[in-house]
Amino acid sequence: MPSRAPARTSPPRRHLVAVLVRDGVMPLELGAVHQLFGVVRGADGERLYDVRTCAAVPGRVPTDADFSIDVPHGPDVLALADTVVVPASHALDDGGEDGDVTPDLLASVRPDARVASICTGAFALARAGLLDGRRATTHWLSADRFRRAFPQVDLHPDVLFTEDGRVFTSAGEAAGIDLCLHLIRSDHGAAVANDVARRTVVPPFRDGGQAQYVDAPVPEPTGDHTGAARAWALAHLDEPLALDDLARHAATSTRTFTRRFRKETGLSPGAWLLQQRLLRARDLLERSDLPVDAVARRAGFGTGASLRQHFARALGVSPAAYRATFGRGPRHQNMTEAAPRVP
Template structure:
């Protein structure tokens, strides 16, 4: 089997955590004991590359490795990002990437993709601390600073360093299904999917000391996805008003309750399509989307394919 080549393009100031994430996660993805990916590291100028720690990494591969990759990942680099310009060597390296190659960034690596014009007119994210600068430099990009990652098909971006884990698991899940991604998550001792976005990690003034979370309502909703669930139902689980619940929910999870609930219904549908032979109509009912037509619409909006096509790909 020809392995999917993932090339990691590093630059001076690269963050070791982000470099390690890509190798660890993609390198752990296996089926039948066989690795599914080959991960290679390259740089515009081969040799010792300074990191943002007290050591350097030796990278013998140059930008030619990008031409053979099916996925390219650009980690952040302190001191080099947060600009709307690319130096000639980096631009020349990116020119080696073949059309149709999937390219992803971690943290402020999104500045590189945006400066290269790869994010024009597309939805993207980056670290919340850099969001305002990113928005000023690249007004043509649809920045969403609340999410952990943004998937635009062949171009993906993630928030801060740890969100690179979420992004890599998402790409593995897209390529090979939930079972492989979940196995990688278990090996790495990380959750296979984190609810909400980076909005929940942005420090905000504490206006209600000791206020309860919305965790009980979310847990209840996950146990009852097969039924209609209203905002009032959720608020009653926490004994607060709908308005108070909605505000707390958005502060904790980073999205509205309705959006979160739809995401959970679609994720549960994906699990059932991958692991059972239930008819699509039954899957739709079991996840609270009502009809097969509704499930098809929601799957196309969020995943890009129909339930039957998704099942053919991930269940066979």
């Protein structure tokens, strides 16, 4: 009896990211989305995202620079997208909203798709009603105008990006990079996002928010006064770290250190330490097969119970569940390689 050839299986569909551009789009924001999602690769080297640029009408779209871009796709892509990103448009977000058809176009986005804005692209999301009752941010220079126009939105102008359900917003241009890395981290874990950050030579996670970039009425002396203390803390995350220890490495009083630390990072020393310890724990859970208790000790949580408590509060999952989703340690890789192929 002739043997039957195994049935061919179609490769899984890539996560589709649609970038909706408008007249006056900022090239940096558009390019960042393509660059960051475009370099994400799976274990087999295959691309994990498909990024397509679309506009209300395909064709030539002017940017806010001295050149235009040729957009090949129309709004039909929005109905297929898993993630929709709306970059800023100076031509429309700075008072020209009467000609913006983006709110109507966003109505075709699937209910389960993510929608994100960069910089003043939040104005388009707000006009579409997507930010009503949600946390959001935009460029700090536009915060007052945004509040007046959309009082129903819970605006947080001091952060780099926000996440509220399926809707995401980010602050000024470069904060779009932070948001894209966050989306990649949410989809594929910290190790993949860190690899993307290394490839594009950007920090995988920036401290603080955009409050550190807002002009102060009376400028204080510039300089990184707490950088040495932060570097020392990162090298000793597995040890108990007191505020006095950090202040001593900055050669200042605890009161002055706390004030400078918040000014430079946007966070209190305690909140920053917790953030760094969670990042260390996530990395260890992904890259190693260390027991949860050992991960907790190396990340500075002391016990597995403490790590589980902080993980549940910050991420909504247990360390074991996180590892099951994002683990890439030796045991996980061997299990993946040994898994039988589905005929």
